[in-house]
Amino acid sequence: MTDAAPDLPRAVAKLQALVRIPTVSYREPDQVDTAAFEAFGAELERQFPLLHERLELTRVHTHGLLFHWRGASAARPVVLMAHLDVVPVEGPWQHDAFSGAVVDGQVWGRGTLDDKGALVAVCEAVETLLEQGFTPAQDVWLSFGCDEEVFGEASVRAVELLRERGVAPWFVVDEGGAIAHDAFTGVVRPIGVVGVTEKGIMSLHLTASGRGGHASTPARNGPTVRLARALVRLDRSPMATSLPGPTLELFRRLAPHAPLALRPLLGNAERLAPALRRALTALGPESAAMVRTTFAVTTLRGSPALNVIAGTATAGVNIRIMLGDTAASVVEHVRRVVADDQIDIEVVEAYEASPVSPYSTAGHRDEAFALLEETISEVFPDAVPAPYVMMAATDSRNFAEISERVYRFAPFRMTKAQREAIHSYDEHIGVADFLDGVRWYQRLLERLPA
Structure with a gap:
């Protein structure tokens, strides 16, 4: 049934076998290795x-499975959802990415982590049952997408x-939250964060155009300079902060586990929202x-040569x-x-923030959310x-059309x-942690109420 080594649980060997297949997604269909997906x-x-x-x-779309x-x-x-595609490999991996x-007890x-671990854990839980x-x-449906990483159609x-x-x-239930360690300053206990909504996502191209020409005779305020000025202005002028309901509830639950100095602030997050928003923006990007x-x-494009002034300079901006x-x-x-009226703003793609699911x-106790909490x-x-x-986007945003939860x-x-390794290098999961994930899915399925 599997290639499990005597000293490895069979579920781990299955994960190994599927990680070794390079199912990399690309926006351009001709770049996709269809043989790998098959x-x-x-x-x-x-x-x-x-x-x-x-x-x-x-079978759904090209290689999706339902x-x-x-x-x-x-x-x-x-x-139960997951996706079988992955992003391209880059960076100095300690061990080959595929x-x-x-x-040392890590796969x-x-x-x-993103997202074959969840896919194999779901399948192993079902196979065991x-x-x-x-x-x-x-009834249980397993929906496994094949182009999640490129906002595809599956x-x-x-x-x-x-x-x-x-x-x-x-x-x-799709990917997203986790049993997050080191997630909030001063909170020692891990947080089992369940995403009840996700930010919207938008991509823009900001483009400045001009005459261009020879680098020996540059004019002031050429396309690259105007574009750079626009990006600096954008970087220095963030949008207003806010604390939506799920975040306030997160802080209420964290308050008893936070350092003494932070407990009053988190425990009264709604009343002290302005101070809390300021504190969070000062604590770092996460x-x-x-x-x-x-x-x-995220992307910059300008002159094709060092001695040529760009006639067009474009920046890609990814927005959550x-x-x-x-x-x-x-x-x-x-x-x-x-x-700057000379900066063209093109909307490449735009998805609004998802509806907030009951929690x-x-x-108030929501039965479905409580089931997830109790299993955690x-x-x-x-x-x-x-x-x-x-913060990130998932395939599950599309399921809000047919489910409120x-x-x-x-x-x-x-x-x-580990969270920083997602979409970066050195992605890995602990063997024991992966097996706990299998157990979580199995218990969730066993606990479904009649």
């Missing part, structure tokens, strides 16, 4: 034979298929991103839109702070479960260094 599908079937034998499989596991009831179906090497490789003859209390098509079949999920729309200059802001208000802000508070507490008893606003949580312990 090999991944074949290997997935080899590693999880019962899942493929007993669940109904629908499995249907019939439960005792179809009244409150559940969707080796799946196990070194190394692109996708171990199938071996035990288990039937879930509710999840959109999966939603269309479910809608056509009349499936309105009780809740959806904290600041919790309270405002962010702008990141805070709840309360909109794509339109972001563009308005950029125009106002750049204050439990001191005065069972498998990770040291963690503080809490809702939060997810879309949650973003990967049941793995992650240090700050």
